Amino acid sequence: MSGGAALLSMRGVRKAFGRTVVLDGLDLDVDAHRCVVLIGASGSGKSTLLRCVNLLETVDDGVVEFEGRDIADPRIDADAVRARTGIVFQSFNLFPHLSVLDNVTLAPRRVHGVARAEAEDRAVAMLRRVGLQDKVRARPDELSGGQQQRVAIARSLVNDPVLMLFDEVTSALDPELVAEVLGLLRELREDGMTMLVATHEMGFARRVADEVCFLHGGRVLERGAPQQVLGEPVEPRTQEFLRSIVAAGRM
Amino acid sequence: MADQQRGRAGADLSTAGPRPAWSPSPLQLDRDRHRRRAGVRSAVVAALSTVVFGVVLVLAITSTPGWPRIQASFLVPSSAWAAVPDVARGLWLNLRIMVVCAAVVFVLGLSVAVLRTLRGAVFAPVRWLATAYTDLFRGLPLILVLLLVGYGVPGLRLQGLPGDPVFYGCIALVLTYTAYVAEVLRAGIESVHPSQRAAARALGLGHAATLRFVVLPQAVRRVLPALLNDLVSLQKDSGLVSVLGVVDAIRAAQILTAKEGNFTPYLVAGAFFVLLTIPMARVTDAVARRWGAPGTGGAV
Incomplete structure:
Protein backbone atom coordinates (compact mmCIF):
# COMPACT_ATOMS: atom_id res chain seq x y z
CA MET A 1 0.00 0.00 0.00
CA SER A 2 2.99 2.31 -0.24
CA GLY A 3 4.32 4.29 -3.18
CA GLY A 4 5.88 7.71 -3.41
CA ALA A 5 2.64 9.35 -4.39
CA ALA A 6 0.95 8.96 -1.00
CA LEU A 7 -0.78 12.18 0.07
CA LEU A 8 0.06 11.46 3.68
CA SER A 9 2.96 9.28 4.72
CA MET A 10 3.98 8.72 8.33
CA ARG A 11 7.31 7.04 9.10
CA GLY A 12 8.47 6.01 12.56
CA VAL A 13 6.22 8.50 14.31
CA ARG A 14 6.58 8.61 18.07
CA LYS A 15 4.48 10.54 20.54
CA ALA A 16 4.65 10.22 24.31
CA PHE A 17 2.74 12.02 27.03
CA GLY A 18 5.04 11.94 30.02
CA ARG A 19 5.97 8.29 30.45
CA THR A 20 3.05 7.00 28.39
CA VAL A 21 4.17 6.23 24.85
CA VAL A 22 1.07 6.55 22.66
CA LEU A 23 2.62 6.28 19.19
CA ASP A 24 5.70 4.11 19.04
CA GLY A 25 7.37 4.13 15.64
CA LEU A 26 4.13 4.19 13.68
CA ASP A 27 4.09 3.86 9.87
CA LEU A 28 1.02 4.76 7.83
CA ASP A 29 0.25 5.77 4.22
CA VAL A 30 -2.86 7.42 2.87
CA ASP A 31 -3.06 7.70 -0.92
CA ALA A 32 -5.09 10.44 -2.54
CA HIS A 33 -8.83 9.76 -2.92
CA ARG A 34 -8.78 6.83 -0.56
CA CYS A 35 -10.54 6.24 2.72
CA VAL A 36 -8.39 4.71 5.46
CA VAL A 37 -10.18 3.64 8.63
CA LEU A 38 -8.33 3.33 11.96
CA ILE A 39 -9.70 0.86 14.47
CA GLY A 40 -8.38 -0.16 17.86
CA ALA A 41 -9.14 -0.07 21.55
CA SER A 42 -9.63 3.20 23.41
CA GLY A 43 -6.21 4.59 24.13
CA SER A 44 -4.56 2.84 21.20
CA GLY A 45 -3.55 6.21 19.77
CA LYS A 46 -6.15 6.79 17.05
CA SER A 47 -6.99 10.33 18.18
CA THR A 48 -3.37 11.19 18.88
CA LEU A 49 -2.44 10.08 15.38
CA LEU A 50 -5.06 12.36 13.83
CA ARG A 51 -4.03 15.27 16.06
CA CYS A 52 -0.41 14.81 14.99
CA VAL A 53 -1.41 14.99 11.33
CA ASN A 54 -3.25 18.26 11.97
CA LEU A 55 -0.28 19.52 14.04
CA LEU A 56 -2.41 19.93 17.14
CA GLU A 57 0.30 17.79 18.77
CA THR A 58 4.02 17.92 18.05
CA VAL A 59 5.49 14.50 17.38
CA ASP A 60 8.52 13.41 19.41
CA ASP A 61 10.21 11.72 16.47
CA GLY A 62 9.61 10.47 12.96
CA VAL A 63 8.43 11.95 9.68
CA VAL A 64 4.92 13.11 8.81
CA GLU A 65 4.97 13.79 5.10
CA PHE A 66 1.98 15.64 3.70
CA GLU A 67 1.92 16.63 0.03
CA GLY A 68 5.58 15.74 -0.16
CA ARG A 69 6.76 17.94 2.73
CA ASP A 70 7.73 16.90 6.25
CA ILE A 71 5.19 18.79 8.34
CA ALA A 72 6.73 17.58 11.63
CA ASP A 73 9.54 20.03 10.94
CA PRO A 74 9.28 23.06 13.26
CA ARG A 75 10.28 25.34 10.37
CA ILE A 76 7.02 24.59 8.59
CA ASP A 77 4.07 27.00 8.80
CA ALA A 78 1.55 24.98 10.80
CA ASP A 79 -1.38 27.22 9.90
CA ALA A 80 -0.69 26.73 6.18
CA VAL A 81 -0.78 22.95 6.68
CA ARG A 82 -3.98 23.17 8.71
CA ALA A 83 -5.57 25.27 5.99
CA ARG A 84 -5.15 22.26 3.65
CA THR A 85 -6.56 19.68 6.07
CA GLY A 86 -9.83 19.41 7.92
CA ILE A 87 -10.53 17.67 11.21
CA VAL A 88 -13.88 16.79 12.77
CA PHE A 89 -13.94 16.06 16.48
CA GLN A 90 -15.91 13.60 18.57
CA SER A 91 -17.58 16.38 20.54
CA PHE A 92 -18.28 18.66 17.53
CA ASN A 93 -16.48 21.68 19.06
CA LEU A 94 -18.75 24.17 17.35
CA PHE A 95 -18.39 27.74 18.61
CA PRO A 96 -21.47 28.17 20.81
CA HIS A 97 -21.50 31.96 20.56
CA LEU A 98 -21.77 31.96 16.77
CA SER A 99 -24.68 31.04 14.51
CA VAL A 100 -24.38 28.03 12.23
CA LEU A 101 -23.60 30.32 9.32
CA ASP A 102 -20.92 32.21 11.25
CA ASN A 103 -19.36 28.94 12.38
CA VAL A 104 -19.00 27.88 8.76
CA THR A 105 -17.83 31.26 7.40
CA LEU A 106 -15.29 32.03 10.16
CA ALA A 107 -12.28 30.31 8.56
CA PRO A 108 -13.06 31.28 4.93
CA ARG A 109 -13.33 34.93 5.95
CA ARG A 110 -10.55 35.18 8.54
CA VAL A 111 -8.04 32.66 7.16
CA HIS A 112 -8.69 32.38 3.46
CA GLY A 113 -9.63 36.02 2.90
CA VAL A 114 -12.95 35.31 1.21
CA ALA A 115 -15.37 38.26 1.07
CA ARG A 116 -18.39 38.00 3.33
CA ALA A 117 -21.01 37.63 0.60
CA GLU A 118 -19.08 34.92 -1.21
CA ALA A 119 -18.24 33.11 2.02
CA GLU A 120 -21.91 33.08 2.98
CA ASP A 121 -22.94 31.80 -0.45
CA ARG A 122 -20.45 28.98 -0.18
CA ALA A 123 -21.45 28.24 3.41
CA VAL A 124 -25.13 28.04 2.50
CA ALA A 125 -24.29 25.74 -0.41
CA MET A 126 -22.24 23.54 1.88
CA LEU A 127 -25.00 23.50 4.53
CA ARG A 128 -27.47 22.48 1.81
CA ARG A 129 -25.15 19.64 0.91
CA VAL A 130 -25.22 18.37 4.51
CA GLY A 131 -29.00 18.88 4.58
CA LEU A 132 -29.11 21.85 6.97
CA GLN A 133 -30.08 24.72 4.67
CA ASP A 134 -32.97 25.67 7.00
CA LYS A 135 -30.71 25.88 10.10
CA VAL A 136 -28.44 28.63 8.78
CA ARG A 137 -29.47 31.17 11.43
CA ALA A 138 -29.72 28.68 14.32
CA ARG A 139 -27.34 28.52 17.25
CA PRO A 140 -25.43 25.28 17.82
CA ASP A 141 -27.31 24.53 21.06
CA GLU A 142 -30.60 24.57 19.15
CA LEU A 143 -29.48 21.62 17.03
CA SER A 144 -29.42 17.87 17.69
CA GLY A 145 -26.07 16.14 18.04
CA GLY A 146 -26.27 14.76 14.53
CA GLN A 147 -27.06 18.19 13.12
CA GLN A 148 -24.23 19.77 15.10
CA GLN A 149 -21.80 17.18 13.77
CA ARG A 150 -22.97 17.83 10.21
CA VAL A 151 -22.36 21.55 10.75
CA ALA A 152 -18.87 20.69 12.01
CA ILE A 153 -18.25 18.66 8.85
CA ALA A 154 -19.53 21.53 6.69
CA ARG A 155 -17.27 23.91 8.62
CA SER A 156 -14.26 21.80 7.60
CA LEU A 157 -15.34 21.06 4.04
CA VAL A 158 -16.00 24.67 3.13
CA ASN A 159 -12.23 25.30 3.13
CA ASP A 160 -11.68 22.74 0.34
CA PRO A 161 -9.28 20.53 2.30
CA VAL A 162 -7.30 17.89 0.43
CA LEU A 163 -7.38 15.59 3.46
CA MET A 164 -10.19 15.10 5.97
CA LEU A 165 -9.58 13.65 9.43
CA PHE A 166 -12.50 12.22 11.38
CA ASP A 167 -11.97 11.51 15.08
CA GLU A 168 -14.72 9.15 16.29
CA VAL A 169 -17.28 11.55 14.90
CA THR A 170 -20.28 9.38 15.85
CA SER A 171 -19.21 8.33 19.35
CA ALA A 172 -21.13 11.14 21.06
CA LEU A 173 -24.30 10.59 19.03
CA ASP A 174 -27.52 8.72 19.73
CA PRO A 175 -27.82 5.57 17.58
CA GLU A 176 -30.55 7.01 15.37
CA LEU A 177 -28.35 10.01 14.60
CA VAL A 178 -25.27 7.97 13.71
CA ALA A 179 -26.65 7.00 10.31
CA GLU A 180 -27.09 10.58 9.08
CA VAL A 181 -23.46 11.41 9.83
CA LEU A 182 -22.04 8.16 8.45
CA GLY A 183 -24.19 8.62 5.33
CA LEU A 184 -22.51 11.97 4.84
CA LEU A 185 -19.07 10.40 5.20
CA ARG A 186 -19.98 7.78 2.60
CA GLU A 187 -21.04 10.50 0.15
CA LEU A 188 -17.72 12.26 0.73
CA ARG A 189 -15.91 9.03 -0.02
CA GLU A 190 -17.86 8.67 -3.27
CA ASP A 191 -16.91 12.22 -4.24
CA GLY A 192 -13.26 11.21 -4.00
CA MET A 193 -12.27 12.94 -0.76
CA THR A 194 -9.14 11.60 0.91
CA MET A 195 -10.17 10.53 4.38
CA LEU A 196 -8.54 9.21 7.52
CA VAL A 197 -11.26 8.01 9.88
CA ALA A 198 -10.93 6.79 13.46
CA THR A 199 -14.10 4.94 14.41
CA HIS A 200 -15.73 2.19 16.45
CA GLU A 201 -18.37 1.66 13.74
CA MET A 202 -17.23 -1.62 12.19
CA GLY A 203 -20.17 -1.71 9.79
CA PHE A 204 -19.06 1.63 8.39
CA ALA A 205 -15.47 0.42 8.13
CA ARG A 206 -16.61 -2.68 6.25
CA ARG A 207 -18.73 -0.80 3.73
CA VAL A 208 -16.79 2.39 3.12
CA ALA A 209 -13.10 1.84 3.86
CA ASP A 210 -10.52 1.16 1.16
CA GLU A 211 -8.17 0.03 3.89
CA VAL A 212 -8.57 -0.78 7.56
CA CYS A 213 -5.68 -0.33 9.99
CA PHE A 214 -5.75 -1.93 13.42
CA LEU A 215 -3.75 0.12 15.93
CA HIS A 216 -2.19 -1.61 18.89
CA GLY A 217 0.70 -0.65 21.15
CA GLY A 218 1.32 2.57 19.26
CA ARG A 219 1.72 0.94 15.84
CA VAL A 220 -0.35 -0.31 12.95
CA LEU A 221 -0.43 -3.97 13.87
CA GLU A 222 -2.53 -5.15 10.95
CA ARG A 223 -3.68 -3.47 7.78
CA GLY A 224 -5.52 -4.51 4.67
CA ALA A 225 -8.84 -4.57 2.88
CA PRO A 226 -11.82 -4.42 5.24
CA GLN A 227 -12.91 -7.97 4.34
CA GLN A 228 -9.50 -9.26 5.35
CA VAL A 229 -8.87 -7.30 8.56
CA LEU A 230 -12.45 -7.46 9.84
CA GLY A 231 -13.29 -10.88 8.35
CA GLU A 232 -10.14 -13.00 8.59
CA PRO A 233 -7.67 -11.13 10.81
CA VAL A 234 -4.24 -12.72 11.03
CA GLU A 235 -2.98 -11.14 14.23
CA PRO A 236 -4.20 -12.62 17.54
CA ARG A 237 -4.59 -9.09 18.96
CA THR A 238 -6.87 -8.09 16.10
CA GLN A 239 -8.95 -11.24 16.59
CA GLU A 240 -9.23 -10.51 20.31
CA PHE A 241 -10.28 -6.91 19.66
CA LEU A 242 -12.92 -7.93 17.12
CA ARG A 243 -14.28 -10.59 19.49
CA SER A 244 -14.79 -7.93 22.17
CA ILE A 245 -16.52 -5.70 19.60
CA VAL A 246 -18.85 -8.54 18.66
CA ALA A 247 -19.48 -9.28 22.33
CA ALA A 248 -20.46 -5.63 22.84
CA GLY A 249 -22.96 -5.97 20.01
CA ARG A 250 -21.26 -3.33 17.90
CA MET A 251 -20.72 -5.45 14.79
CA MET B 1 -11.51 -2.41 26.08
CA ALA B 2 -8.53 -0.57 27.45
CA ASP B 3 -7.40 -3.53 29.51
CA GLN B 4 -6.55 -5.40 26.35
CA GLN B 5 -3.56 -3.16 26.09
CA ARG B 6 -2.07 -4.48 29.27
CA GLY B 7 -0.01 -7.61 29.34
CA ARG B 8 1.11 -7.42 25.75
CA ALA B 9 3.72 -9.99 24.93
CA GLY B 10 5.76 -7.84 22.58
CA ALA B 11 7.94 -10.56 21.06
CA ASP B 12 5.18 -12.69 19.54
CA LEU B 13 3.73 -9.85 17.46
CA SER B 14 5.18 -10.34 14.03
CA THR B 15 4.85 -6.77 12.77
CA ALA B 16 5.51 -5.06 16.07
CA GLY B 17 8.89 -6.64 16.66
CA PRO B 18 11.11 -6.08 19.67
CA ARG B 19 11.26 -2.50 20.91
CA PRO B 20 14.64 -1.22 22.00
CA ALA B 21 14.78 1.80 24.28
CA TRP B 22 13.97 4.87 22.25
CA SER B 23 16.62 7.41 21.42
CA PRO B 24 15.91 10.43 19.22
CA SER B 25 16.80 10.11 15.53
CA PRO B 26 19.27 12.57 13.96
CA ARG B 41 16.53 33.84 19.91
CA SER B 42 13.14 35.07 21.09
CA ALA B 43 14.36 35.27 24.70
CA VAL B 44 17.33 37.42 23.61
CA VAL B 45 15.10 39.67 21.50
CA ALA B 46 12.68 40.10 24.41
CA ALA B 47 15.46 40.87 26.90
CA LEU B 48 17.21 43.34 24.56
CA SER B 49 14.03 45.22 23.71
CA THR B 50 13.13 45.44 27.41
CA VAL B 51 16.52 46.90 28.28
CA VAL B 52 16.44 49.36 25.37
CA PHE B 53 12.94 50.47 26.33
CA GLY B 54 13.97 50.97 29.97
CA VAL B 55 17.09 52.95 29.10
CA VAL B 56 15.19 55.20 26.66
CA LEU B 57 12.48 55.81 29.26
CA VAL B 58 14.99 56.77 31.98
CA LEU B 59 16.98 59.00 29.61
CA ALA B 60 13.82 60.69 28.35
CA ILE B 61 12.57 61.49 31.86
CA THR B 62 15.89 62.60 33.32
CA SER B 63 16.58 64.91 30.39
CA THR B 64 13.35 66.90 30.85
CA PRO B 65 13.88 70.55 31.88
CA GLY B 66 11.97 70.12 35.15
CA TRP B 67 13.80 66.99 36.26
CA PRO B 68 16.07 68.66 38.88
CA ARG B 69 13.05 70.22 40.58
CA ILE B 70 11.12 66.93 40.54
CA GLN B 71 14.13 65.25 42.03
CA ALA B 72 14.29 67.83 44.79
CA SER B 73 10.61 67.50 45.70
CA PHE B 74 9.94 63.76 45.17
CA LEU B 75 13.26 61.95 45.46
CA VAL B 76 15.00 63.04 48.65
CA PRO B 77 16.82 60.00 50.11
CA SER B 78 16.97 61.37 53.66
CA SER B 79 13.21 62.08 53.67
CA ALA B 80 12.51 58.61 52.29
CA TRP B 81 14.54 57.01 55.04
CA ALA B 82 12.86 59.12 57.71
CA ALA B 83 9.40 58.17 56.40
CA VAL B 84 9.88 54.40 56.55
CA PRO B 85 8.96 53.70 60.24
CA ASP B 86 5.79 55.81 60.33
CA VAL B 87 4.57 54.65 56.92
CA ALA B 88 5.27 51.01 57.81
CA ARG B 89 3.27 51.43 61.04
CA GLY B 90 0.41 52.88 59.00
CA LEU B 91 0.64 50.06 56.51
CA TRP B 92 0.15 47.53 59.29
CA LEU B 93 -3.21 49.18 59.96
CA ASN B 94 -4.06 48.98 56.23
CA LEU B 95 -3.25 45.29 56.27
CA ARG B 96 -5.49 44.60 59.27
CA ILE B 97 -8.32 46.59 57.69
CA MET B 98 -7.92 44.59 54.49
CA VAL B 99 -7.99 41.18 56.19
CA VAL B 100 -10.99 41.93 58.40
CA CYS B 101 -12.96 43.60 55.60
CA ALA B 102 -12.18 40.80 53.14
CA ALA B 103 -13.58 38.16 55.51
CA VAL B 104 -16.75 40.15 56.21
CA VAL B 105 -17.18 41.06 52.53
CA PHE B 106 -16.95 37.41 51.44
CA VAL B 107 -19.63 36.26 53.88
CA LEU B 108 -21.99 39.17 53.17
CA GLY B 109 -21.33 39.05 49.42
CA LEU B 110 -22.19 35.37 49.35
CA SER B 111 -25.43 36.04 51.22
CA VAL B 112 -26.46 38.83 48.88
CA ALA B 113 -25.57 36.73 45.83
CA VAL B 114 -27.67 33.83 47.10
CA LEU B 115 -30.56 36.18 47.89
CA ARG B 116 -30.42 37.53 44.35
CA THR B 117 -30.61 34.05 42.85
CA LEU B 118 -33.63 32.91 44.89
CA ARG B 119 -36.56 32.06 42.65
CA GLY B 120 -40.26 32.28 43.39
CA ALA B 121 -42.71 35.05 44.19
CA VAL B 122 -42.25 34.73 47.97
CA PHE B 123 -38.68 35.92 47.71
CA ALA B 124 -39.43 38.80 45.35
CA PRO B 125 -39.04 41.58 47.98
CA VAL B 126 -35.74 40.11 49.20
CA ARG B 127 -34.54 39.83 45.63
CA TRP B 128 -35.48 43.43 44.87
CA LEU B 129 -33.80 44.63 48.03
CA ALA B 130 -30.59 42.79 47.19
CA THR B 131 -30.71 44.15 43.64
CA ALA B 132 -31.28 47.70 44.85
CA TYR B 133 -28.39 47.36 47.29
CA THR B 134 -25.90 46.17 44.66
CA ASP B 135 -27.07 48.80 42.18
CA LEU B 136 -26.70 51.58 44.74
CA PHE B 137 -23.32 50.70 46.16
CA ARG B 138 -21.71 49.78 42.89
CA GLY B 139 -22.79 53.15 41.58
CA LEU B 140 -21.64 55.28 44.52
CA PRO B 141 -17.98 56.33 44.46
CA LEU B 142 -16.15 54.74 47.40
CA ILE B 143 -14.85 58.10 48.61
CA LEU B 144 -18.43 59.38 48.91
CA VAL B 145 -19.51 56.33 50.88
CA LEU B 146 -16.52 56.84 53.17
CA LEU B 147 -17.39 60.48 53.81
CA LEU B 148 -21.11 59.82 54.27
CA VAL B 149 -20.61 56.89 56.64
CA GLY B 150 -17.58 58.35 58.39
CA TYR B 151 -19.08 61.74 59.15
CA GLY B 152 -22.80 61.00 58.82
CA VAL B 153 -23.35 57.99 61.04
CA PRO B 154 -21.43 59.32 64.08
CA GLY B 155 -23.50 62.49 63.69
CA LEU B 156 -26.60 60.48 64.54
CA ARG B 157 -25.15 60.15 68.07
CA LEU B 158 -26.41 56.63 68.46
CA GLN B 159 -25.51 55.04 71.75
CA GLY B 160 -23.19 52.04 71.81
CA LEU B 161 -21.44 52.75 68.50
CA PRO B 162 -17.66 53.13 68.72
CA GLY B 163 -16.19 56.53 67.98
CA ASP B 164 -13.17 55.14 66.17
CA PRO B 165 -13.01 56.37 62.55
CA VAL B 166 -11.35 53.07 61.55
CA PHE B 167 -14.65 51.35 62.34
CA TYR B 168 -16.60 53.63 60.03
CA GLY B 169 -13.97 53.33 57.33
CA CYS B 170 -14.33 49.57 57.44
CA ILE B 171 -18.12 49.83 57.28
CA ALA B 172 -17.84 51.94 54.13
CA LEU B 173 -15.34 49.55 52.52
CA VAL B 174 -17.53 46.56 53.36
CA LEU B 175 -20.66 48.25 52.01
CA THR B 176 -19.02 49.00 48.67
CA TYR B 177 -17.02 45.81 48.20
CA THR B 178 -19.87 43.53 49.23
CA ALA B 179 -21.85 44.89 46.29
CA TYR B 180 -19.03 44.06 43.86
CA VAL B 181 -18.27 40.65 45.31
CA ALA B 182 -21.97 39.74 45.38
CA GLU B 183 -22.21 40.40 41.65
CA VAL B 184 -19.10 38.35 40.90
CA LEU B 185 -20.44 35.44 42.95
CA ARG B 186 -23.87 35.71 41.35
CA ALA B 187 -22.27 35.43 37.92
CA GLY B 188 -20.48 32.33 39.18
CA ILE B 189 -23.65 30.77 40.58
CA GLU B 190 -25.54 31.36 37.35
CA SER B 191 -22.70 29.92 35.28
CA VAL B 192 -23.12 26.49 36.88
CA HIS B 193 -25.04 24.44 34.37
CA PRO B 194 -28.67 23.65 35.32
CA SER B 195 -27.94 19.94 34.82
CA GLN B 196 -25.74 20.08 37.93
CA ARG B 197 -28.67 21.35 39.99
CA ALA B 198 -30.92 18.72 38.42
CA ALA B 199 -28.45 15.94 39.27
CA ALA B 200 -28.23 17.11 42.89
CA ARG B 201 -32.00 17.48 43.31
CA ALA B 202 -32.46 14.06 41.73
CA LEU B 203 -30.27 12.58 44.47
CA GLY B 204 -32.66 14.04 47.05
CA LEU B 205 -30.55 17.02 48.12
CA GLY B 206 -32.71 19.95 49.17
CA HIS B 207 -32.39 23.48 47.85
CA ALA B 208 -29.90 24.55 50.50
CA ALA B 209 -27.85 21.37 50.32
CA THR B 210 -27.70 21.63 46.54
CA LEU B 211 -26.42 25.17 46.85
CA ARG B 212 -23.96 24.34 49.60
CA PHE B 213 -22.43 21.13 48.26
CA VAL B 214 -22.84 21.33 44.48
CA VAL B 215 -23.45 24.82 43.13
CA LEU B 216 -21.35 27.10 45.36
CA PRO B 217 -18.13 25.05 45.27
CA GLN B 218 -18.18 25.14 41.47
CA ALA B 219 -19.27 28.77 41.35
CA VAL B 220 -16.57 30.03 43.71
CA ARG B 221 -13.88 28.12 41.83
CA ARG B 222 -14.96 29.55 38.55
CA VAL B 223 -14.89 33.19 39.73
CA LEU B 224 -11.83 32.81 41.95
CA PRO B 225 -9.57 34.97 39.74
CA ALA B 226 -12.14 37.77 39.79
CA LEU B 227 -12.55 37.49 43.58
CA LEU B 228 -8.81 37.65 44.16
CA ASN B 229 -8.67 40.65 41.86
CA ASP B 230 -11.19 42.36 44.14
CA LEU B 231 -9.05 41.42 47.14
CA VAL B 232 -5.99 43.16 45.68
CA SER B 233 -8.19 46.13 44.87
CA LEU B 234 -9.56 46.21 48.44
CA GLN B 235 -6.03 46.21 49.79
CA LYS B 236 -5.10 49.43 48.07
CA ASP B 237 -8.50 51.05 48.58
CA SER B 238 -7.97 50.54 52.30
CA GLY B 239 -5.69 53.58 51.92
CA LEU B 240 -8.76 55.73 51.30
CA VAL B 241 -9.81 55.51 54.96
CA SER B 242 -7.20 58.21 55.48
CA VAL B 243 -9.84 60.78 54.45
CA LEU B 244 -11.51 60.12 57.82
CA GLY B 245 -8.35 61.11 59.68
CA VAL B 246 -7.22 57.56 60.36
CA VAL B 247 -3.43 57.43 60.50
CA ASP B 248 -2.79 54.70 57.95
CA ALA B 249 0.14 54.57 55.54
CA ILE B 250 -1.22 57.33 53.30
CA ARG B 251 -2.09 59.64 56.19
CA ALA B 252 1.30 59.02 57.81
CA ALA B 253 2.96 59.96 54.54
CA GLN B 254 0.82 63.09 54.29
CA ILE B 255 1.88 64.23 57.78
CA LEU B 256 5.51 63.57 56.92
CA THR B 257 5.38 65.57 53.68
CA ALA B 258 4.49 68.61 55.78
CA LYS B 259 7.33 67.91 58.15
CA GLU B 260 9.98 67.17 55.52
CA GLY B 261 8.92 69.86 53.09
CA ASN B 262 8.87 67.48 50.08
CA PHE B 263 6.65 64.75 48.64
CA THR B 264 9.06 61.84 49.01
CA PRO B 265 7.01 60.12 51.78
CA TYR B 266 4.14 59.67 49.28
CA LEU B 267 6.48 57.72 47.03
CA VAL B 268 7.54 55.61 50.00
CA ALA B 269 3.89 54.81 50.79
CA GLY B 270 3.24 54.00 47.15
CA ALA B 271 6.26 51.71 47.02
CA PHE B 272 5.03 49.90 50.16
CA PHE B 273 1.59 49.32 48.64
CA VAL B 274 3.11 47.99 45.42
CA LEU B 275 5.49 45.74 47.35
CA LEU B 276 2.48 44.36 49.21
CA THR B 277 0.42 43.90 46.05
CA ILE B 278 3.05 42.09 43.97
CA PRO B 279 3.42 39.00 46.18
CA MET B 280 -0.34 38.93 46.65
CA ALA B 281 -0.89 39.06 42.88
CA ARG B 282 1.56 36.17 42.41
CA VAL B 283 -0.13 34.16 45.16
CA THR B 284 -3.55 34.79 43.60
CA ASP B 285 -2.20 33.68 40.21
CA ALA B 286 -0.92 30.47 41.74
CA VAL B 287 -4.15 29.85 43.67
CA ALA B 288 -6.23 30.53 40.57
CA ARG B 289 -4.12 28.07 38.57
CA ARG B 290 -4.31 25.45 41.28
CA TRP B 291 -8.02 25.73 42.07
CA GLY B 292 -9.54 27.64 39.23
CA ALA B 293 -8.66 25.33 36.38
CA PRO B 294 -9.85 21.83 37.31
CA GLY B 295 -13.51 21.02 37.55
CA THR B 296 -14.64 24.24 35.98
CA GLY B 297 -15.59 22.55 32.73
CA GLY B 298 -19.07 21.27 32.19
CA ALA B 299 -19.41 23.12 28.92
CA VAL B 300 -21.76 21.41 26.50
Missing part, protein backbone atom coordinates in the same frame (compact mmCIF):
# COMPACT_ATOMS: atom_id res chain seq x y z
CA LEU B 27 16.28 14.23 12.30
CA GLN B 28 14.60 14.76 15.65
CA LEU B 29 17.82 16.01 17.22
CA ASP B 30 18.03 18.59 14.45
CA ARG B 31 14.41 19.65 15.12
CA ASP B 32 15.09 19.92 18.85
CA ARG B 33 18.18 22.02 18.12
CA HIS B 34 16.11 24.30 15.92
CA ARG B 35 13.42 24.71 18.59
CA ARG B 36 16.03 25.46 21.24
CA ARG B 37 17.72 28.02 19.00
CA ALA B 38 14.40 29.66 18.18
CA GLY B 39 13.58 29.77 21.91
CA VAL B 40 16.93 31.38 22.77
